[in-house]
Amino acid sequence: MTLSLLAQTPSRAPEPEPAHEAFLKLDKVERAFVYRRGTLTRPAKSFNAVDGVSLSLRKGETMAVVGESGCGKSTLGRLAAGLMRPTGGYVDLDGISFGELSADGWRDSRTQVQVIFQDAAGSLDPRLPVETQVREPLDLHNAGTREERRRRTEEMLMAVKLGRHLWKAVPGELSGGQQQRVVIARALILEPGLLICDEPVSALDVSIQAQIISLLADMRDRLDLTMIFISHDLAVVRQIADRVAVMYLGQIVEEGPVERLFSAPMHPYTKALLAAVPVPDPAVKRSKQLLMGDPPSPHAPPAGCRFHTRCPIATERCGTDMPEMRSFGSVHVACHHAEERS
Incomplete structure (x- = not known):
């Protein structure tokens, strides 16, 4: 690590790297939590808060992770930061595999990855x-x-x-x-290479949110940071992200460039999230995308597509077959009916 001055020339647009040269790579990452301990007469029970997530980021890129509360966003961020070990798959940061690090290796890795949490006051020592x-x-x-x-x-x-x-x-x-x-x-x-921002502005007033987002964008450009920005606020995400990954019940259902995803979402869940974003102009007419019911329990996710119990276009196949992530140009979607929306 060097103690270089911050007043360096910003370089916001890194040259595109080949896909195999990802700075951060998550490959089929899983994280299980036990919610009932086993006894002599009954087995333990667990659920996957993150279930088979694969993502990759180039150096200097900002990936936003969005979704409802409880979908696994924060757990995914902790896995990417090395604060949790995956129970399946692997996390690789610039050649460092977090799952294989010793205690000393993990400590050394902290110079390469840092986390900003939602509760700033709780992150600071009140006496110092x-x-x-x-x-x-x-x-x-x-x-x-x-x-x-x-x-x-x-x-x-x-x-x-x-x-x-x-x-x-x-x-x-x-x-x-x-x-x-x-x-x-x-x-x-x-001067870390990777910065994880877990809901960093959700507890702040709107005017202060804009200042902090502007500050993060400025520091990202100065230090050539790679960022994962976790949020439930799509209006905030659009200001800072290069790409967006949409999570539902521990899985990524759609991922792609921010402008492409905002202008032409392909997954019905993404479409419903965008339809819920407030628009300040009352003259703008928008189609409503109401979802049926509540999200299923992560302890017992439904068979097939996990969104099919609330999806307005679900068919019989959606209730039995898990959709695979497929590519449609720059967008990746896990939906059996993606062709109809491409």
Whole structure:
């Protein structure tokens, strides 16, 4: 890791890399959780919060993961960050396989991947000054001299537009937006290659959300970051993502470039999500996409397509056969009726 200055020339548009040179690759990743322990008379029961997910990101690319609460977005983010070990499949970050890392190897990998969580206040130590908390990753990894660490900390605090008068403050003296700026500075001070953002703006006011999204986009361009941006807010996703992956009950049902997915969604679930996004112009007429019922329990997902119990175009085949992910140009869709919408 180098202590390079942040005032480098931004390079937002990396040259496209061949598919086999993905910076981050998730291949058929699964993560099971036990919800009932086994006894002498009954077996244990578990469910897959993430079930067979495959994704790949190029260096400098931003992938948004969207879906309803409980669909597995945050679990997928933790798997991509190496905070959880997959129970199936593998996660590879620039040649590092998280499932095979030793304890020392996992610690070293933290310089390459960082996470920003939704609860900024809960991510910070309430007793330590802002400046100390931002510098702490450099101290833990013994990066550079003491003077270099101090200078690097000041650069990062200025880069996230946090005034000098706040550097000695404790988190309780800051607003929610200021706390999130501290968390961003601390996550990026090690210059990671991968940044996982798990609902980073959902707890903030709309005006502050726009500032934080703009800051994240700016830092991504300065540091050539690869990002996974987890959110349920499609309006926010459109501002920052290059590609979008839509999750439902632990599986990816559609994935593709953000503008292509927003303009011509192919999966009925994606279409319903987009139809629910508020439009500020009351004169705009939109077709309603009402979904029937509630999402099934992840403990007992339905057979076949997991969305068929709520899908307006489901057929008998949808209730028996699991759809495979198929490619239609730049878009990948898991739906038996994708041809009809291509």
